[in-house]
Amino acid sequence: MLCQALRRFGQKLVRRPMLKEPVAENDPRRSLSTLNLVALGVGSTVGVGVYVLVGEVAASQAGPSIVICFLAAGLSSMLAVLCYAEISARVPHSGSAYLYSHVTIGELWAFITGWNFILSYVAGTAIVIQAGTLAFDILLGNQNSHTLHESITQQVPRVLVEHPNFFVVSFVYFLIELQTLRFSQSFMVTKVITLVKLLVLGFVIISGFIKGDLHNWKLTEKDFLKAGLNDTSTLGHMGSGGFAPFGFKGILRGAAACFYAFIGFDSIVTRVEEARNPQHSIPMSIVISLFICFFLYFGVSVALTLMVPYYQFQRGSTLPEAFLHIGWAPAYYVVAFGFLCSLLANVLGFMVPIHQVIYRMAQDDFLFPALARVQTGTCTPLMANVIFGIIAPIMAFFFGLTDLLDLSSIGILLTHSLVAIYVLICRYQPERRNWGNESEMQEENGPAAERLTLQGLLFPCSPNPTPLSGWVVHVCSSLLALLLTLLCLVLAQWPVLLSGDPVWISVVVVLLVLIIGITVVIWRQPQSSSPLPCKVPALPLLPLLSIFVDVYLMMQMTGGTWAQFSVWMLIGFAVYLAYGIQYSLFT
Numbered sequence: 375m376l377c378q379a380l381r382r383f384g385q386k387l388v389r390r391p392m393l394k395e396p397v398a399e400n401d402p403r404r405s406l407s408t409l410n411l412v413a414l415g416v417g418s419t420v421g422v423g424v425y426v427l428v429g430e431v432a433a434s435q436a437g438p439s440i441v442i443c444f445l446a447a448g449l450s451s452m453l454a455v456l457c458y459a460e461i462s463a464r465v466p467h468s469g470s471a472y473l474y475s476h477v478t479i480g481e482l483w484a485f486i487t488g489w490n491f492i493l494s495y496v497a498g499t500a501i502v503i504q505a506g507t508l509a510f511d512i513l514l515g516n517q518n519s520h521t522l523h524e525s526i527t528q529q530v531p532r533v534l535v536e537h538p539n540f541f542v543v544s545f546v547y548f549l550i551e552l553q554t555l556r557f558s559q560s561f562m563v564t565k566v567i568t569l570v571k572l573l574v575l576g577f578v579i580i581s582g583f584i585k586g587d588l589h590n591w592k593l594t595e596k597d598f599l600k601a602g603l604n605d606t607s608t609l610g611h612m613g614s615g616g617f618a619p620f621g622f623k624g625i626l627r628g629a630a631a632c633f634y635a636f637i638g639f640d641s642i643v644t645r646v647e648e649a650r651n652p653q654h655s656i657p658m659s660i661v662i663s664l665f666i667c668f669f670l671y672f673g674v675s676v677a678l679t680l681m682v683p684y685y686q687f688q689r690g691s692t693l694p695e696a697f698l699h700i701g702w703a704p705a706y707y708v709v710a711f712g713f714l715c716s717l718l719a720n721v722l723g724f725m726v727p728i729h730q731v732i733y734r735m736a737q738d739d740f741l742f743p744a745l746a747r748v749q750t751g752t753c754t755p756l757m758a759n760v761i762f763g764i765i766a767p768i769m770a771f772f773f774g775l776t777d778l779l780d781l782s783s784i785g786i787l788l789t790h791s792l793v794a795i796y797v798l799i800c801r802y803q804p805e806r807r808n809w810g811n812e813s814e815m816q817e818e819n820g821p822a823a824e825r826l827t828l829q830g831l832l833f834p835c836s837p838n839p840t841p842l843s844g845w846v847v848h849v850c851s852s853l854l855a856l857l858l859t860l861l862c863l864v865l866a867q868w869p870v871l872l873s874g875d876p877v878w879i880s881v882v883v884v885l886l887v888l889i890i891g892i893t894v895v896i897w898r899q900p901q902s903s904s905p906l907p908c909k910v911p912a913l914p915l916l917p918l919l920s921i922f923v924d925v926y927l928m929m930q931m932t933g934g935t936w937a938q939f940s941v942w943m944l945i946g947f948a949v950y951l952a953y954g955i956q957y958s959l960f961t
């Protein structure tokens with residue numbers, strides 16, 4: 375009895391759902407062009423991140439080398455984008471990484487993906503609340519916290535300045551409620567806000583060309599002294615000057631933080647069923663929007679670090695403050711307006727994806743069914759209220775901005791690595807339609823009568839994927855994920871490695887040999903030849919590189935972030951086991 379229950383539970387963990395047929399190509403609901411999708415992608419990706427990362431990364435982690443941080447974070451997102459593009463062409467349904475994991479490897483990983491997704495959005499909302507506080511601080515002329523604010527007038531009600539958090543929470547809450555009017559789903563609104571954001575960031579880039587000074591990339595201790603910054607006890611650590619004042623470690627740490635700015639392009643895949651010609655337009659728009667964001671961030675970080683010496687920024691500094699430094703007070707308000715629009719866009723952009731994931735998770739018995747009520751069109755979507763109205767403000771009050779940025783990123787980095795694994799697994803599986811009915815699917819797979827031999831591992835007889843070759847890739851991919859994580863853990867101790875410690879070096883060599891060996895086995899397996907408009911090139915290397923970069927960035931997060939992340943995952947498993955397990959065993 376117990377064995378049977380455990381077996382059923384185990385089966386449920388790897389059970390994959392069948393999807394309904396995708397919406398027909400000529401269905402009138404398909405109204406979004408590639409341009410609309412690009413606007414959606416850029417609109418959801420460019421948010422408050424770029425405005426607040428200045429204070430967090432340039433000031434104390436990377437200095438001018440924040441430029442490299444954005445490059446590295448962009449590279450990791452680019453690898454993930456290619457994987458998303460392939461998988462969205464393979465599963466042309468509105469959804470997210472949650473849906474992809476569910477149809478590719480089953481419920482357990484789907485749950486982990488979905489739960490991470492929720493974490494990222496809760497932390498994202500808390501960031502919006504904190505950033506909103508800073509934005510209102512700027513617009514209302516608060517001078518308490520920042521030395522650069524001196525030229526702003528103070529004629530504002532004190533109560534708003536002293537308690538901006540409560541004011542901002544109410545404002546964010548108001549925006550959420552506004553969405554029940556469905557106005558946020560109008561593409562006109564998205565496009566206008568996106569355009570304003572692009573114009574403002576474009577303005578920042580042009581200003582950098584006009585007012586930038588290359589000397590700000592080569593600051594020395596003499597400059598600190600000249601600026602009167604010789605009292606390090608009050609100013610904190612300023613690094614050693616130059617382009618990378620906090621060294622390689624600072625760049626890596628900064629890259630992990632900057633990753634937050636690239637989160638969001640995946641919201642395009644939540645609208646697959648509304649897209650015209652989705653198999654082309656979705657991959658295309660994902661790639662284009664990431665390129666646009668990449669150039670924007672790169673341009674803004676170059677402009678900013680050239681305009682202002684990095685030591686002028688402090689924790690809590692935001693992009694508009696750079697303009698006070700160069701003495702362009704009106705521009706300060708223009709950029710602050712862009713900051714506000716980004717806040718608005720973040721809140722509006724969070725809703726559709728988070729509703730979809732919670733709704734699907736509740737329908738799949740991972741979460742309580744009451745939570746599925748979010749999409750019934752009532753005025754009080756229960757889970758959204760809990761998440762956005764209670765948990766996020768609590769986090770905003772008790773967590774630091776860096777912690778929140780890291781928490782939001784860690785979940786998405788994990789999701790990106792999972793998507794890379796799904797691509798790897800799917801490409802080597804025998805053809806399986808993800809929609810239709812279960813019995814059809816079993817017939818398609820046929821009986822698995824092959825035997826595994828060593829020779830068969832390196833020289834498979836069939837030119838097409840078989841159930842056995844698919845299984846081999848499945849197992850090898852899981853092993854690789856584990857080995858890559860171990861490798862990243864070891865490489866994160868690079869100062870020890872550089873000191874030439876033979877034990878650590880041997881561990882790296884052994885891990886590398888194993889990784890290469892298993893990669894060769896995957897590479898020798900037959901790939902599915904089904905025509906897709908977008909395929910990840912250089913398989914299996916590219917998804918593996920993506921996993922490596924993502925996990926390595928995750929390793930840069932602090933112990934505190936990992937502890938908070940573990941607590942979140944434990945709560946998730948408790949919810950799933952307390953509720954989902956009953957359905958696993960008795961339905």
Ligand SMILES: NC(=[NH2+])NCCC[C@H](N)C(=O)O
Pocket residue numbers: 418419420421422423424494495497498634635636637638720782
């Ligand atoms: N799932 C999320 N946490 N999304 C947040 C998107 C953040 C956006 N990239 C920004 O820079 O503000």
